[in-house]
Amino acid sequence: MFPFKSRQPQMLDSMYSMIALVFILVACVELCDAATVVDVYRLIQYDISGVPFGSRLATLNHHAGSLHFTPGADLSRTVVIIPIRELNITFVKEYITQRKPLGGLLFLLPQIFDFEDRGATVSEDQVHEKGLMKTVLAELEKLLIHANIPYPVYFAFENDDIDTVLSDIKRNDATGQPATATTGGYKFVVSAPEPKRIASPTITNIQGWLPGLKADGDPNQLPTIAIVVSYDTFGTAPALSVGTDSNGSGVVALLEIARLFSLLYSNPKTRGRYNLLFGLTSGGPYNYNGTQKWLRSFDQRLRESIDYAICLNSIGSWDNELWIHVSKPPENAYIKQIFEGFSNVAKELGLEIGLKHKKINISNPRVAWEHEQFSRLRITAATLSELSVAPDILESTGGLSDNRYFVNETAIVRSIKLVAESIARHIYSHQGENIKVFADDSSLAVNPSYVKSWLDLLSQTPRVAPFLSKNDPFVMALKKELEDHAHEVNVQHEALDGMFTFYDSTKAKLNIYQVASVTFDLLLLLVLGSYLIVLFSFLVITTRGLDDLISLFRRPTSRKVKTA
Amino acid sequence: MTLFHFFNCAILTFGPHAVYYSATPLSEYDTLGTSVKAASVYLGTALVKLVCLATFLKVSENDSFDPYQELLKALIGFIDVAGLYFALTQLTHRNISQNHKFQAVGLGWAFADSVLHKLAPLWVGARGLEFTWDYILQGLEANANLVLSISLAALGSLMWLRKNKPKTLIPIIYACAAIVATMPSITNYLRRGLGWHFPKVVGFELFTSLVMAFISWQLFSACQRPSS
Numbered sequence: 140m141f142p143f144k145s146r147q148p149q150m151l152d153s154m155y156s157m158i159a160l161v162f163i164l165v166a167c168v169e170l171c172d173a174a175t176v177v178d179v180y181r182l183i184q185y186d187i188s189g190v191p192f193g194s195r196l197a198t199l200n201h202h203a204g205s206l207h208f209t210p211g212a213d214l215s216r217t218v219v220i221i222p223i224r225e226l227n228i229t230f231v232k233e234y235i236t237q238r239k240p241l242g243g244l245l246f247l248l249p250q251i252f253d254f255e256d257r258g259a260t261v262s263e264d265q266v267h268e269k270g271l272m273k274t275v276l277a278e279l280e281k282l283l284i285h286a287n288i289p290y291p292v293y294f295a296f297e298n299d300d301i302d303t304v305l306s307d308i309k310r311n312d313a314t315g316q317p318a319t320a321t322t323g324g325y326k327f328v329v330s331a332p333e334p335k336r337i338a339s340p341t342i343t344n345i346q347g348w349l350p351g352l353k354a355d356g357d358p359n360q361l362p363t364i365a366i367v368v369s370y371d372t373f374g375t376a377p378a379l380s381v382g383t384d385s386n387g388s389g390v391v392a393l394l395e396i397a398r399l400f401s402l403l404y405s406n407p408k409t410r411g412r413y414n415l416l417f418g419l420t421s422g423g424p425y426n427y428n429g430t431q432k433w434l435r436s437f438d439q440r441l442r443e444s445i446d447y448a449i450c451l452n453s454i455g456s457w458d459n460e461l462w463i464h465v466s467k468p469p470e471n472a473y474i475k476q477i478f479e480g481f482s483n484v485a486k487e488l489g490l491e492i493g494l495k496h497k498k499i500n501i502s503n504p505r506v507a508w509e510h511e512q513f514s515r516l517r518i519t520a521a522t523l524s525e526l527s528v529a530p531d532i533l534e535s536t537g538g539l540s541d542n543r544y545f546v547n548e549t550a551i552v553r554s555i556k557l558v559a560e561s562i563a564r565h566i567y568s569h570q571g572e573n574i575k576v577f578a579d580d581s582s583l584a585v586n587p588s589y590v591k592s593w594l595d596l597l598s599q600t601p602r603v604a605p606f607l608s609k610n611d612p613f614v615m616a617l618k619k620e621l622e623d624h625a626h627e628v629n630v631q632h633e634a635l636d637g638m639f640t641f642y643d644s645t646k647a648k649l650n651i652y653q654v655a656s657v658t659f660d661l662l663l664l665l666v667l668g669s670y671l672i673v674l675f676s677f678l679v680i681t682t683r684g685l686d687d688l689i690s691l692f693r694r695p696t697s698r699k700v701k702t703a
Numbered sequence: 704m705t706l707f708h709f710f711n712c713a714i715l716t717f718g719p720h721a722v723y724y725s726a727t728p729l730s731e732y733d734t735l736g737t738s739v740k741a742a743s744v745y746l747g748t749a750l751v752k753l754v755c756l757a758t759f760l761k762v763s764e765n766d767s768f769d770p771y772q773e774l775l776k777a778l779i780g781f782i783d784v785a786g787l788y789f790a791l792t793q794l795t796h797r798n799i800s801q802n803h804k805f806q807a808v809g810l811g812w813a814f815a816d817s818v819l820h821k822l823a824p825l826w827v828g829a830r831g832l833e834f835t836w837d838y839i840l841q842g843l844e845a846n847a848n849l850v851l852s853i854s855l856a857a858l859g860s861l862m863w864l865r866k867n868k869p870k871t872l873i874p875i876i877y878a879c880a881a882i883v884a885t886m887p888s889i890t891n892y893l894r895r896g897l898g899w900h901f902p903k904v905v906g907f908e909l910f911t912s913l914v915m916a917f918i919s920w921q922l923f924s925a926c927q928r929p930s931s
C-alpha cells in the first residue's frame with residue numbers, strides 16, 4: 140500500500156532529525172518586534188567597603204503597573220512605572236526602607252532633562268516647573284543612592300509612546316484588575332547582562348604647566364600658583380550624570396583661565412614671575428581621591444614652591460554671592476591676603492564674596508572640599524564655590540537635576556573674571572590698584588562663546604570615573620585642549636581607592652509588549668474547536684447525509700456486530 | 704503563552720483543510736494523491752508567477768494604487784487559472800468521479816496556497832510576546848481562500864471537463880470564473896486604493912467566497928441535471 144516502505148529506516152532517521160530541528164526552533168521563542176522600545180538607564184550599583192548600595196539587578200521581565208494599584212495588592216511581580224511629575228515620595232520611601240518586595244521600578248523623567256535631545260526648545264514656565272522638580276529629584280536621589288535595592292530600578296525619558304502605554308496601564312489599574320498572566324496588559328522586558336564588577340577602575344589626572352619668567356642668574360625656584368578642578372561626576376544614573384554645574388562649570392572655567400594666561404605668558408614681556416599649574420583631577424566624589432594621589436606624586440621642591448592653590452567647585456548657577464572656603468583660620472596672613480585680593484576684584488565686578496572656615500579633622504577620612512587635600516599637606520589652598528555649606532558624601536556631585544538649563548553662562552564668565560583678575564593682580568603685584576588685566580573688549584577678554592561651547596559639550600558627556608576608560612575620548616579631548624594652552628601636559632593614571640567598588644550595565648533597552656491573557660488564548664481555542672467541529676458536521680451532513688454522521692459515533696458497536 | 708497563540712492560529716489556518724478532507728467522501732475514495740499533485744502544480748505556478756512579476760513589474764516607492772501595475776498583476780494572476788487548467792485536465796488521476804476530482808484539486812491548491820503564504824509569517828510573528836489580531840484575521844482569510852479555490856476548481860471543471868452544458872449558462876460560468884480569478888486584484892485594490900483596514904477586507908473576502916461558492920454550487924447542480 141505504501142510505496143516507500145522499503146525506504147523506511149532512512150525515512151525514520153530524517154524524521155528524527157526533523158523533529159530535533161523543530162524542537163530547537165521551538166525553544167528559541169523570539170522576543171523581538173515589540174510594540175515599543177525605549178532607552179532606559181539603570182540606577183547605579185556600588186559597594187562601599189563591601190556594603191552594597193543601589194540597585195542590585197539588571198534583568199527585568201514583569202508586568203507593568205502604575206501608582207493607582209489597589210492598596211494591599213501584591214507587587215512582587217510588577218514593575219511600577221512612576222512619572223516624576225506625580226512622584227509620591229512617601230510610597231517610594233515606604234517600599235525601599237521597609238524592604239517590601241517589588242518587581243522593579245521605572246521612573247519617567249520629563250523630556251527637558253534629556254541631554255541627547257538636541258531639538259528641544261525650552262519655555263520659561265518649563266524651566267520654572269523643572270526648578271520645583273529639582274528638590275523632589277534631589278530627595279529621591281538621596282534616598283536611592285543610600286539604599287540597598289534588590290530589584291532593578293531604571294530611569295527613562297517621557298515620550299509619546301511611553302505616555303500612551305502609561306495612560307493605558309492607569310486605565311486598566313483603575314478598573315481594579317492588576318496586570319498578571321491571566322488578565323493581559325503590558326509586559327516590560329529588559330534583557331541586560333548580569334552586572335559585573337568593574338575590575339580596577341582608573342582615575343586619570345591631567346596637569347598643565349605654564350612656566351613663569353625666570354630672571355637670568357636667579358637660582359631660586361619661582362613660586363607657583365595652582366588652579367585645580369575635579370572633572371568627574373557621580374549620580375543616581377551614571378549614564379545620565381553629566382554634572383553641568385558640579386563640576387562642569389569648574390572645568391570650563393579652568394580651561395578659559397588657562398587660555399587667558401597662556402595668551403599673557405606667550406609674550407616674554409608680559410610673562411609673570413609665577414609658574415602656573417593647572418590640574419584636572421578625577422575621583423572628586425570619592426573624597427577627592429585623585430587629588431590626593433596627584434599631590435603625593437609631587438616632588439618636595441614643587442610642593443614647597445606652591446604659593447597657594449585655588450579649587451573651583453560649582454560656579455555655574457549663582458546670582459550674586461560666592462563663597463571662599465578655607466581650612467586655615469581666617470586670621471592667617473596668607474588667607475587674609477588671598478581673601479582681600481578676591482574681595483577687591485569682587486567689589487569691582489559687583490558681586491559679594493564671603494569667607495567660610497571649616498577645620499579639618501585628620502582622623503576623619505571624609506574630605507568635603509578639594510582644598511582640604513592641599514591643606515593636609517600644609518599647602519595654602521581655598522575653594523571658590525556657590526555652595527555655602529560643605530556637601531555630604533556623594534551629594535552635589537552631578538545628579539539627575541544637574542542639567543544645562545539650570546546653569547548660567549554669565550555666572551561662569553563672572554567667576555572666570557574674578558579668579559583670573561585676582562590671580563593676575565597677585566602675580567603682577569597690582570594689589571589694590573585699579574587696573575584691569577582681563578578687561579572686556581580687549582584681546583584678553585573672557586570669551587563667552589568658548590565658555591558656551593565647552594559647557595554644551597560637558598552637559599552632554601556623562602563622566603562617572605569608573606566608567607571612563609584609560610583612553611576615554613573625552614579625557615583625551617581635555618588633555619589636548621590643555622596642551623593648546625599649557626607648556627607641558629602630563630597625564631597620570633591611578634587606581635581608584637579600594638573602598639569603592641562599581642558594577643557595570645548602566646544602559647539598556649526596554650521592550651514593552653502588549654500581551655493577551657491566558658484566558659483569551661483558552662477562549663480562542665474553545666471557539667476554534669467548536670468552529671471546526673461545526674464545519675465537520677456540516678460537511679458530513681451535506682455530502683454524506685445525516686445517517687453517516689450518526690454512524691460515526693456508533694462505529695465501535697457496529698464493528699463488534701460485524702466481527703461477531 | 705505565545706506558542707499557544709501560534710497553535711491556535713495554525714489550527715484556524717490549516718484545520719479546515721484537514722476537516723474538509725476527512726468530512727467529505729474524499730477520504731473514502733483516497734484522493735490524497737490528487738491533492739498532492741495539485742499542490743505541486745500550485746508550487747510550479749507560483750514560481751512562474753514570481754519570475755514574471757520580477758521581470759515585468761517595477762517597484763513603486765509609495766504604497767498607492769497604480770492601475771497599470773494592478774492590471775499587470777491581474778494578467779499575471781491568470782497564470783493561476785492556467786495552472787488550475789493543467790491540474791484539472793492534464794494530470795492523470797485515478798478513476799475518480801468529476802465531482803470529487805474538482806474538490807480534491809481545489810483542496811490541494813488551497814492548502815499549498817495557505818502553506819506558502821501564511822506559514823512563514825505565522826511562525827515568525829505569532830510566537831512573539833506581542834499580541835496582534837493580524838494572525839487570526841489571516842487564518843480567516845485562509846478559510847475564505849479555501850472556499851474560493853474550491854469554487855474556482857468547480858467552475859474550471861465545468862468549463863473544461865464537462866462537454867454538454869446548457870447554452871444559457873455558459874456565459875454565466877465564464878463570468879463567475881473571471882470574478883473568482885481576479886479576486887486577489889480586487890482585494891488589493893480595496894486595501895490600497897480605497898484604504899480599507901484588514902478586518903474589513905477579510906470580512907469582504909469571507910462574504911464573497913460564500914456567495915461565489917453558492918453560485919458555483921447552483922451552476923454545478925444545474926449542469927448536472929441534463930446528464931442524470
